Amino acid sequence: MKFSRIHTLKEIAAIIGCHYVGADDFAVHGMNEIHVVTPGDIVFVDHPKYYDKALQSAATIVLINKEVACPEGKALLISDDPFRDFNTLTKHFRPFVAANVSVSASAKIGKNTVIQPNCFIGNNVTIGDNCLLHANVIVYDNTVIGDNVIIHSGTILGADAFYYKKRPEGFDQLLSGGRVVIEDNVGIGALCTIDKGVTGDTTIGAGTKIDNQVHVGHDTVIGKKCLIASQTGIAGCVIIEDEVTLWGQVGTTSGITIGAKAVVLGQTGVTKSIEGGKSYFGTPVEESREKLKQLANVKRIPDILNKIK
Numbered sequence: 001m002k003f004s005r006i007h008t009l010k011e012i013a014a015i016i017g018c019h020y021v022g023a024d025d026f027a028v029h030g031m032n033e034i035h036v037v038t039p040g041d042i043v044f045v046d047h048p049k050y051y052d053k054a055l056q057s058a059a060t061i062v063l064i065n066k067e068v069a070c071p072e073g074k075a076l077l078i079s080d081d082p083f084r085d086f087n088t089l090t091k092h093f094r095p096f097v098a099a100n101v102s103v104s105a106s107a108k109i110g111k112n113t114v115i116q117p118n119c120f121i122g123n124n125v126t127i128g129d130n131c132l133l134h135a136n137v138i139v140y141d142n143t144v145i146g147d148n149v150i151i152h153s154g155t156i157l158g159a160d161a162f163y164y165k166k167r168p169e170g171f172d173q174l175l176s177g178g179r180v181v182i183e184d185n186v187g188i189g190a191l192c193t194i195d196k197g198v199t200g201d202t203t204i205g206a207g208t209k210i211d212n213q214v215h216v217g218h219d220t221v222i223g224k225k226c227l228i229a230s231q232t233g234i235a236g237c238v239i240i241e242d243e244v245t246l247w248g249q250v251g252t253t254s255g256i257t258i259g260a261k262a263v264v265l266g267q268t269g270v271t272k273s274i275e276g277g278k279s280y281f282g283t284p285v286e287e288s289r290e291k292l293k294q295l296a297n298v299k300r301i302p303d304i305l306n307k308i309k
């Protein structure tokens with residue numbers, strides 16, 4: 001998430017009430033999660049296991065719960081609870097704004113786009129030309145939809161990320177200030193859910209077609225001209241490259257990459273990153289030919305045991 005203007009380190013520290021290491025006028029451009037940070041961003045870290053990763057990341061401002069040596073060219077925000085203060089910043093820079101109409105006055109809707117009854121279009125949504133949103137589609141704030149997009153009934157774009165910190169009193173949610181971006185010529189079936197990014201974008205690439213009842217987690221990036229079949233569940237922070245096919249009931253773990261033109265057969269659990277241009281099956285995932293050979297050999301076990309007897 002980039003701020004509407006550049007802020008100083010002193011200004012950011014004042015918002016969250018913490019002290020800092022660095023020049024008062026150190027430039028702060030935005031805030032992001034570790035996997036999408038760029039120079040000028042704030043990243044937060046609250047566990048020693050991840051200190052080095054955060055301090056050595058592209059982020060130039062680190063919100064951290066211990067005063068450590070500050071790397072050259074960076075600044076620190078010292079907080080007793082970085083998770084809480086990251087949420088404070090999200091509330092400050094991307095606050096929730098309640099709606100009182102079905103289609104926000106700030107929404108921009110292109111030429112020849114049809115919005116069927118009972119749809120909700122939130123604040124600052126942009127929808128391109130020649131789109132069709134069927135009845136009961138929900139589009140949360142700040143979503144961007146390109147041209148020639150079709151979205152079927154009951155689909156929700158922009159729900160919160162499934163991201164929590166366990167506290168003694170229960171689970172504390174990391175607030176989502178990101179967006180959903182749907183590029184041109186995308187088709188989305190009925191009853192799909194696409195979560196917005198925590199601070200960045202969840203993106204569906206141009207020409208991709210998504211079947212009914214598919215879930216896409218926060219900050220996932222799906223490439224161009226992919227096919228995703230029904231009841232597939234894609235976790236957060238997944239990269240799916242161009243022209244990938246995921247057949248029905250595929251599930252993925254978070255933070256992996258599926259290479260271009262890979263084909264993942266139905267009911268596969270993608271537990272690790274996989275190369276493009278190959279076919280995969282099974283849980284844990286393997287190349288489909290190898291997995292099917294293994295299954296054929298398993299069927300032979302009773303005959304083998306009988307021969308041994």
